[in-house]
Structures are given as C-alpha cells and as structure tokens.
Amino acid sequence: MNIYALVKRTFDTEEKISVQNGEIAEDGAEFIINPYDEYAVEEAIRVRDEHGGEVTVLTIGSEEAEKQLRTALAMGADKAVLINTEDDLDELDEFGAATIIAEYLKDKDADLILAGNVAIDGGSGQVGPRVAELLDINYVTTITELKIDGDKATVIRDVEGDSETIEAQMPLLVTAQQGLNDPRYPSLPGIMKAKKKPLEELELDDIDLDEDDVEVKVERVDIFLPPEKQAGRVLEGDLQDQVKELVQLLRTEAKVI
C-alpha cells in the first residue's frame, strides 16, 4: 500500500506565545511535529506493518522542518519529502498549502493519506479535506479507528462526542483525532536508521507551480494576544460558607446561573 502522512512543524504545546513586530516570536522556541500529525504518522506505520507497502511523510516549510521529518523517519516512516517554500513564499494560507500538496501527490497513486485533524497553531483543519477534494478522493475527518480491508475502510469518526461507524471507499484521506493510537517514541536504533533514510527536498519549481498559483486568498492584517486574565478572588472562611458565597456571586455578580 502506498501511504502518505502529512505533517506540520509546530510550536511545542508548552510554549508561551509572544508577539514581536506583528509576528509570533519564534526565538528559542521548541518545535515538534503537530501532535495530531503524530497520530497520523503512527497510524500510517501501523497500517504499513499490517498490510505492507511504504510510508512517505510530507511537509511544507523551511529546512528547519527536516528535524520533524527525521523524527517521523525514526518512528518508522520509510521516506520523507520536504517542499521547501522558504525562498519562494512569504505567506502561505490553506488554499496554497493544499494546492502544493495536491500538486505533489497527483501522480503518486496514493492509496491512503493521513493527516492531523487540525494543527495546533493555525487551527483551521482545512488542508486535509482540501487536498482530498483536489485529488478527487474520499475523505473522513476526526477518526479514532481505522481498519482496512481491500478497497474499503471501516472508520470510526468522532462527531462532537458521538461515534459514527463509516464504511469508506479507498483511496482515502483521513484526519486523526486524539484517541486513534498512542504514538511511539523513536527508539535509538530507529534514530540511527533515520539518518540514512531518503529525504527529498523540492521547491515549487520542481512540482510545476509558481508563486502566483499559491498566492494567499486570506491575508493576516494583525495579530494580538488576548488580554491577560486577572486572577480573581479565592474565597475564605468555613467551606460551607464559601460555597454559599460562591453560588450567590455566580447568581448576582457574574449572573451566569
């Protein structure tokens, strides 16, 4: 089976966010594979181990994203592709990202494409379904279980707490929801092997796109931090009295009950 996992390099979830010159400050920040994409990589490896084939991890970004690709290779992916847009593009929106990925994948005959259901930075969750639509293949988002049998997959989809069992035709793109699996940590031999695995680097030219094809449709005009939440009142006194006071405050001051 020809399997692709789409990954994005993101800030570590531990990071505090600050703004500098209208941009998110990246100095000294730790970067990781977007946690939802990690589920996608893990699932890709498991599907390959069960059904055979090859897992390619794919990302768009700068050279710095090589580190996340090597991590995915160390987990067990077979090959990696970096589409390096650093020299060509200042900005990239979901329309552009999906166009690039679909353009790369269009002649690859992927049987299965996995992605995270959302990236924890941009948070729009658009790229996966957009890619599927551009490739004209089936897709199911926010999945928590995947079983493949021939040209059909049985998928469990999380729908705001409900679980839908879906029978889906292959080729298929799925996006991973938490609970799909428990991603492995790269082992030491895995890390050693990853250094020798193929990592291909491409630019827009190599996939016959130019800047105009992926010009942003959505433009960021400002970025700001939410007002810092002020610590409120910690109530005091006898516990029973505290609870009484709390319920009163919620009713009369905060007016929420």
Place this chain on the structure above:
Amino acid sequence: MSKKVIVLGEVRDGALRNVSFEAIAAAKKISGGGEIVGVLIGDSVQDLGQELVQYGADRVVTVEHPHLKHYTSDGFGQAFMAVHEQEEPEAIVFGHTALGKDLSPKIAAKLQSGLVSDVTEIEGEDDDAVFIRPIYSGKAFEKVKINEGTVFVTIRPNNIEPLAQDADRSGDVSAVSATIQNLRSVVKDVVTKATDGVDMSEAKVIVAGGRGVKGPEGFEPLKELADLLGGAIGASRGACDADYCDYSLQIGQTGKVVTPDLYIAAGISGAIQHLAGMSNSKVIVAINKDPEANIFKVADYGIVGDLFEVIPMMIEEIKQLKVNA
C-alpha cells in the same frame, strides 16, 4: 457593495442548532444589507425553514433526499453545490461544528476560494469586514481579511450573538432538486456517547474534571452539577490519559477549545495546554486542594478545598436557590 450571503443551517435531533442563528447574525454583518438565504440539507428539513427566517434569513432553500439522513461530505457537498449553482452567492457562512469543519474545506476547494475558519468576532461590514479568530488554541488571535473571491467563513459557536427571534417575519421556503449519488462513504452506525445531548462546543456551562476526580466514578457528582445547570461535562488531559473518561471530553490545546459563560474546573491543576482551551470562558470557577495550583491564576472565583466536599455542597445550594426562586 452589498453581498448575497448563504448560510448553512444545521439540524441536530430534529431541531436547528443555535449556531445556525448565530451564523445568520454573522451573515448580516458580511452582507452589508444584501440578501441572506438560509440553506437546509437533510432527509426532512422543510418544516424548519420558517425558523431560520424568524432569526433573520430573507428566504430559505432546502435540499431533501433519503441519502441525506446522515451527513457525508459527498452527499452534503453535492446538495450544497446544487444550491450554490442556483444562488451564486458572494459570501457563505457555516458554523464551525463537526459538520462545518468537515464540509467547508471541500466546498472552498471546489470554489478555489479562501476560507476563514473558527471566527469568533467580525469587525466592520461588507467589503471592510475583518475576521478575528484564535490561533495557538486561543493563546493568540489574528485578524484576517479575504482578498479575492467568495467570502467564506465558519463561526465558532457561542461567540456571536444571534438576532432576536421575530415570529412576525415571513419568507419563502423553496426546494432545490439535487442529484445525490455515488457516495463514497456510508454511515453504518451512530453511537451517542455525550451526556444527554448538551454538546460541549455550544454549552453555556461546562463542569470539567481533572486528575483530582480520581476515577471514572469521580465524574458522577460533576455530571449531577452539570445536569442541574443544563451544562456539559469536560475533562483535562490528565483525566483522559488516566482513563477516567473518554478523549472526546478533553479540553485544551489538544482537545476542544471552549468558551462557555461558566466554566467550573474541579481538581484541575491548570497546565498551560489546558488553559489554552478554556481561559477565554466568560466566568471561571476553580476548585482545587492545592492553593498554589495554576488554575487559580485564571479563575474569577476560587475555592481551596476537596471537590468531593465542595461539589455536593454546590449542588445542594443551587437546588435551594431554585426552590426559593
């Protein structure tokens, strides 16, 4: 220039979801006085059309088909595109719900358009509309505008105030025929896991538990309090990782981002990832044994104490209040 906007109304358990009314209010701002057309897709949705009108739609079009009983991206995609071809709108608004998140990128890809997801606020109107949306799960916000093509947004539930319902408003409800075929996904079964229908993303009150609940049964008093307040249950990653509850309840940077009117955090320490998911709630109550817990830094009201003592007392107190009221 005013814009014609189409708004996808969403039906759950036979009723319109609140986010659909909020989407009409958003559409009003984007339209700059242009026409607002509600869209309903399903196996039997005609009867709900008037309600969309009462909340501000000028008229409603429906697509009904037996294959549209359950949502699938192919089925709803075909239905929506049939409406799109007929109406040729300049703007589209969906709710940022499971359905909206799944369908909107497909439609945007078909239209070769931009899409602004998860909008919490709209500044300006019509061509000057600027959309505010959280990034990094609410650790920061961005303002964006759409440069060209269809203005397409999804709005986060519970953030944009719907217009008041006006029972005197009337508008046309008409059917659009669409060919619904070759569905590549089929829904075989649906298991409802959530507590009695109150969905976390739309809940006005959320009672969330962390490691402090100590086990699956520890969620019982939280559930009782949530039911009493007409709210939903949530959880921290700690509680989910410890198998006290299902991952679908997780609130935080991985998990759901919520903005209820009242968020009660019980036995949650307040890791930065959790705070990202809930700190934009309107009022936050923290209950924790540890007075140094991080959660107190974002709480409007805090009680240092054992949740297993505090929550039952709250339940009693609120019951009393309801009796007296």
